[in-house]
Each structure stands twice: as structure tokens, then as C-alpha cells.
Amino acid sequence: MSVSSWIALAAALCAAACCSTVEAGSVRAEQPEGLELKLVTFNVRYGTAADGEDAWPHRADMATGLVGRLDGDVIGLQEALRFQLDAFEAAMPGYAEVGVGRDDGATKGEYAALLVRTSRFAIDASGTFWLSDTPEAVASRSWGNGITRVCTWARLVEKKTGDAVYVFNVHLDHQSQPSRERAAELIAARIGAREHTENPVVLMGDFNAGEANPALQYLRGERERASESQAWPEYTPPQSPALTDTFRAIHPDATEVGTFNGFKAGATNGEKIDHILVSPGAHVLDAGIDRSETDGRYPSDHFAVWASVRF
Numbered sequence: 001m002s003v004s005s006w007i008a009l010a011a012a013l014c015a016a017a018c019c020s021t022v023e024a025g026s027v028r029a030e031q032p033e034g035l036e037l038k039l040v041t042f043n044v045r046y047g048t049a050a051d052g053e054d055a056w057p058h059r060a061d062m063a064t065g066l067v068g069r070l071d072g073d074v075i076g077l078q079e080a081l082r083f084q085l086d087a088f089e090a091a092m093p094g095y096a097e098v099g100v101g102r103d104d105g106a107t108k109g110e111y112a113a114l115l116v117r118t119s120r121f122a123i124d125a126s127g128t129f130w131l132s133d134t135p136e137a138v139a140s141r142s143w144g145n146g147i148t149r150v151c152t153w154a155r156l157v158e159k160k161t162g163d164a165v166y167v168f169n170v171h172l173d174h175q176s177q178p179s180r181e182r183a184a185e186l187i188a189a190r191i192g193a194r195e196h197t198e199n200p201v202v203l204m205g206d207f208n209a210g211e212a213n214p215a216l217q218y219l220r221g222e223r224e225r226a227s228e229s230q231a232w233p234e235y236t237p238p239q240s241p242a243l244t245d246t247f248r249a250i251h252p253d254a255t256e257v258g259t260f261n262g263f264k265a266g267a268t269n270g271e272k273i274d275h276i277l278v279s280p281g282a283h284v285l286d287a288g289i290d291r292s293e294t295d296g297r298y299p300s301d302h303f304a305v306w307a308s309v310r311f
Contacts, residue, residue, distance in 0.1 A: 035163040036285070036310040037120075039246075039276050040072035041204040043171070043302035046079045046110055054263040054297065056084065062299040064091035066292055070306050074156065075115040076169035078206045082107045094118055098126045099152040099169075105138035112152045112169045112205060124164065126154035129190065131172070131183040145179035151187055151205075155196065165311060166194050170205040172215070180208065181226035184215040189238040200279040200311040203243060206302065210271030211245070211257075219243050219277060243277035246307035249284035259289055259303045265296055276307045283310040 044063055047056035064087055067075060075095070077088070085097060095115040103109030116123060129135035131149040132142035139148050151170040158164070168187060173179040191201050209215050218226035221242025258270030268291070276287070287307040292299065
């Protein structure tokens, strides 16, 4: 064989080795490495509210069906009472629950629960802390919030690869801005104090705060603190985790972003108060707000928010 023939053969072999696998006449690209997961956050509206036609018994199937269709690997639910979580678990086998009721640290009161797909993830560590000056004290409150607030977290390890991620699910106060600000800083402190700092982070939930709120600006790294310094002169807030808003990574110019609907049709012009935030450097593959309805009825007074992310 001539030298030119050897060169041609070598080039052909190299090209074949470098190409992606060909199946059914099409080229399938190699998938990049990294932990990829689907995230969902959904405020389900507490099930004992006197909501008339929108009361839980009339929308339970819609709510569980919606979350099932979104098919998240990790789902954060807010306002869920014990019997509502039981309904989700009955309708969606294959998920493990993380969280406790905020009123007694067991089953009473609303949860900020996480549902974790057990076929993919093992729960390595988890817990719930109260958004107060004494976060380990059950049912504790501080900073002006009249209602007890909690954050539930878990470190999840993918069974196939050993890759891990921390997920925090929160429901911030709906009235007290000082509470939202200090709660954001407390969560930032917990993120910074996690045992495995090399693992990425997800923070999601109902923040009761729009994108321009100081609490969100702080969490995104746009300001050094969320709280007003004069209110707590001897307090030094932790460093911001500088998280990325998954929705804005995909939809930077969207204007109809309202996530609270109040069970009313067409409620899209309000603020985006439900958020999924992730570690800087994460690759956001897709994200959206699910506005599903059935004959003009909604599964909750909030829209579900979802994101697909690769770390």
C-alpha cells in the first residue's frame, strides 16, 4: 500500500472513531457529562381554606395530575397539609417525602415538603429549619412574621453516578418584608455552611417576593445584603450565594410572568413570586410556568414553575 493510501486509511479510521453513533440513518450526539434533573415548585394552597368551588376536594385530582404530568425528579410543594401530601403520594408512587409540619415539627400545620424520585436518588441527609433567630426551635418566629415559616432541605445522591445536589424548598412570609429579607440571609448562611460545598445547590419555592425584591436581588448576588442595616446594626449578613434564576436564563425578556392567579383566569400580568434558583455555572436547559386549567378552573391559586438543569 502506498504512503498516500495509508494516510487516507488513517484519516478515515480517525473520522469514524470521532463520529457520534449513527442510528436509523441519523447522527446521535454524545451527551455531555453532568447531573441533569427536572425541578418543579408548586404552592398547592392549603386544603382547609374556605375556597368554595376552588376548595381542595374540587381540585385535588387536578393538582396531583398536574404535578404528575410535570414529571419532576425533585418537587417542592408549599402550603401542603398532611392529607394533601397523602393525596400526592397516593397519586404519584415512586417518590419519597422529606419535610415536617411547621407547627409541631411532625405532622401538624403546613409543610414545605420535597418529593424525590426514588428510582434516581438516595436521600443522604435532610432537615427542616424555622425561619427565625432560633432556626432549630420548632414553631419559632422572628422578624415580624405573624405566621410560622420553614425551609426544608435535602442532599440527594444520584444512585447511578454518585453525583450529589442540595435542594432547599421554602415558603417566605406573605406580609413581613423584614422577615423575607432576614429569611433569605438565613438560607444563604445554610447554603454556605453545607457539609459538601463542592455540590451544587437548588433553592426553590414560594418567596412571596417579586424579582425586584431585595430578598431576591440578594440571593442572585445583586446586592451585598437583603436586610436594612439600620434595623440590625450589630448583625453582619452572610455572603450571597449568587444564584441563577432559571426562568430568566431561558426567558430574559418575558413580561407576562405572574405566578399567583387567585383562581382567576388570565392572571399573568403580576409578579413572578415563585422561583427556582440554582448555583452559578449551572446549564439551564429549559424552564417555564405551567398555566394549566380545566374548564376555567385551576389546580391552585399559584401556577407551578419548572426547570430542567444540568450541573
